[in-house]
Amino acid sequence: MKYAWIILLLAIGGCMCSSVDKHQNHSIVRVRWVRDPENLSPLVQPNQNAVEALGLLHCSLLQLDFATGEHMPSLADSLPRLRLIGDSLTEVQYQLRQEATWDNGRPVLASDVAFTLKLYQCPGLPNEKAKAQLSFIRAVKLYPAYPRRFTLVCRGQVPGFSYETGDFPILPEAALDAKHTLRSYSLAQLARLSSLPPRDTTLTALVSRYQHADPSHHPERLPGCGAYRLVAWDIDRFLTFVRKPHWWADTLRPAPFVLQAKPRQLTYVIISDENTAALALRRHELDVLPQLSARAFRRLRAADSTDQELSFYSIPSYELLMAGFNTRRPMLRDSLTRQALGQLFDPAQLQRATQLGQGLRTVGLVHPHNWRYYNDSLPLPAYTPRRAAALLRQAGWQRRLAGWVQTKNPPQAAPQALTLRMRYRADDPTFATIALQFRAAAAALGIPVALLPTESSSFTKALREGDFDLYVRKVSSTPFTFDFTTLLHSRTIPESNFTKFSTPTTDRLIEDIATTGAPAQRRQLLRRFQAIVQAQAPLVPLFFLPYRLAADRELQHLYPSGYKPGYYAAAATWNLATGTVAAH
Amino acid sequence: MTFTSRPRPAALRRLAIGWLVMVGAAGLLAPWLPLPFAVGVPDLLHLAEPPAWTTAPRHWLGTDLFGRDVLTELLFGARQVVVLSLPATALAALAGALAGGSAGFWGNRGCRLPLAAWLLGLAGAWWLAVLPGGGHAAAGLLGAAALAGWAAPRLPWVSRAQWPLPLDSLFQAAITLLGAVPRLVLVLTLAAGPPLPMGQLLLLLGAVAWPEPARQVRAQMLQVRTLPFVEAARAVGLSPTQVWLRHALPHACRPLRAVVPLSLAGLIGLETTLAFLGVGRPPDVASWGQLLGMVRQEPSAWWLVASAGGALLLTLLALQQVARSNR
Structure with a gap:
């Protein structure tokens, strides 16, 4: 009994230790990702996981507040001030937080923001997507007396500039350009360059430093705040x-x-x-x-x-499930053919089968909850194989024993057969269900479809290389911006516009939508854009997906x-x- | 005192053959059977549903993860046995019989080749192995082979220049090489990537399955070549090739009656594994392995395991029974 107190003390100590362990374990959160982020360069951001990872490593000026659904100041100390200049420009003024510093204690300054924007426009770097997304920012004005203040001069007059101008990771100038060589270039100068000038040693050296640092796989070499x-x-x-x-x-x-x-x-x-x-x-x-x-x-x-x-959550999302055609294929150049093939998808049944009825069907790329801009006068895509056959005939296809053929010009050339290769990611049964439904519908009409389930790591590459006739994938949008540049603008072929569809009209419309501020005008443009996309049918929107989440x-x-x-x-x-x- | 009586082997054999005939008939006739659901067509209203015998639509064996009728998929899956595993087994048996029969009959010294044949073989090997000099060296050797062929009937020393081909050693080396790598690993390595055309997959399966029949035929040939009727055939004056083909090989191939059903069982298992892993064949080709593989995504779908697994198990058991009774 005389050692009982020692045993008691040991027991209490043990309990305390285990309690500490438990607390330590409980400050760890483990999240499942379906795939690897592949590339952690802030310039590339190839998938959502990379975006999420970069959001932890870097700060942007503004950030989406998940509690309110609005953009709130992050590195900026308040929401930016907008000032309209003439009838085509907007000045967006930011002030950075006094407290914001890099890990070495250096303050985050307006010059870092200017450097970041210039890096996004610098030729020779893998920044095609970012370049397209931020192309509306024409200049950065710095104020030597106020090193944390800057103004972005933007093309267009859109209220959305208050958050569109703030949603990109800010990078440290000192890490890549300690000698401030990029300061001698203006943003507009860099945006105009399509490739590295042969004798420009400054830019060549910067690109070389970036490539040598390899932030895609060594993000620690480009430290964020x-x-x-x-x-x-x-x-x-x-x-x-x-x-x-x-x-x-x-x-x-x-x-x-x-x-x-x-x-x-x-x-x-x-x-x-x-x-x-x-x-x-x-x-x-x-x-x-x-x-x-x-x-x-x-x-x-x-x-x-x-x-x-466990806790379970199911929320309507802005992620759209859609099919896309390779419009550069001779047989898919005609919009009537694409329209016809689009009629072979059955969005209503697919939504019921794969989402158990959840999700939201749509006429186009705009979410139906955006009722102001959603073109509700257009018909929802529907499964109408009879109309598909009629449209194919209208497009010049003839049904023969071997399938559908189209006689080329000149007529003596070999006729073109309508056979399709459909690519989709192999890791999600939803895509396979859609592919099988389409294949069965096409087979009933006499169109052979070869299915190409592809590993997610090589899927984007295959789309970029145009190795498909038809794809099924998900794309994300937001309720805040209507920038369709990455999906359908000629500038983003083939980086992200995998359908390679573009016309001067749609290019202009996309640019106008991105730069028009007046809601009435914007509404008109967006409704027209949706009508054109449905008529041209480079994409077949199926439905918006819900997000389902389970957690401890x-x-x-x-x-x-x-x-x-x-x-x-x-x-x-x-x-x-x-x-x-x-x-x- | 016995409480149970074992089924008679003949009855089991009849049962086994009956099942195999059914599988073969289903595989051959599947496209023409009056099935209520078309193959590969999803029923989007009934995804991954258990067997429905009383309510419409009647999916007798349920539906898979994509809403395809399991019975239809099962019958069309039997087609893989008929059009892939069976021809691959035949190919493997043929290759095995020829290789094992040759190695056993001629051994290392029985087959003597003239200079022209050696040069021809060397040219082929040079070209295939992409050795230095490539096409030029191979062409030179080919020219030398032609010259030797021309000179053989004219110059006695050229016609006398013959060397034995170590057929048995080559055979043993090939068997050892193939045996060093597990069959599944080898096939997965070669079939990974885009789905293979049917012909290539058939060749691949045949290429990995030939050693077992070959080994059996070689062992039998070692006994057959010393039997009196073979000696008698030689004494009559038949050429070695005639003796081998007409007299020795048919007898040496007797073990194949037991080996071929087992090879077929192995290849069906291999094909099912490939389909289970989604390797080698397009995803829309019905197969038992693919049905089994869906259980990974829908673990509660017991009817997929019961139907595809049951069909596979019965087929393998039937083949083993046939092999046992043919022994």
């Missing part, structure tokens, strides 16, 4: 982000929502198989399981009905949302059984 740093990246397995012990936004009182970084560690585990991921979640080897399919969501919910250890019930403040990625991991906190809330 975000709350996290990447400590491990095992390709196709996991990425681990650890919170910086001293982050500049920690001093802000009260801490803005968009500058919260609660988990000490964020681990993104790449699990391509949905059932494996669901099992990992049920075994508490995973905390957040986003982008669940309808069936897996239902199955997981049923399995959890007794234990009730103890994990709170995830802010499930219809905006990508559908949750806000950096705000998540654990609600421990003891009632304490774990933080960093």
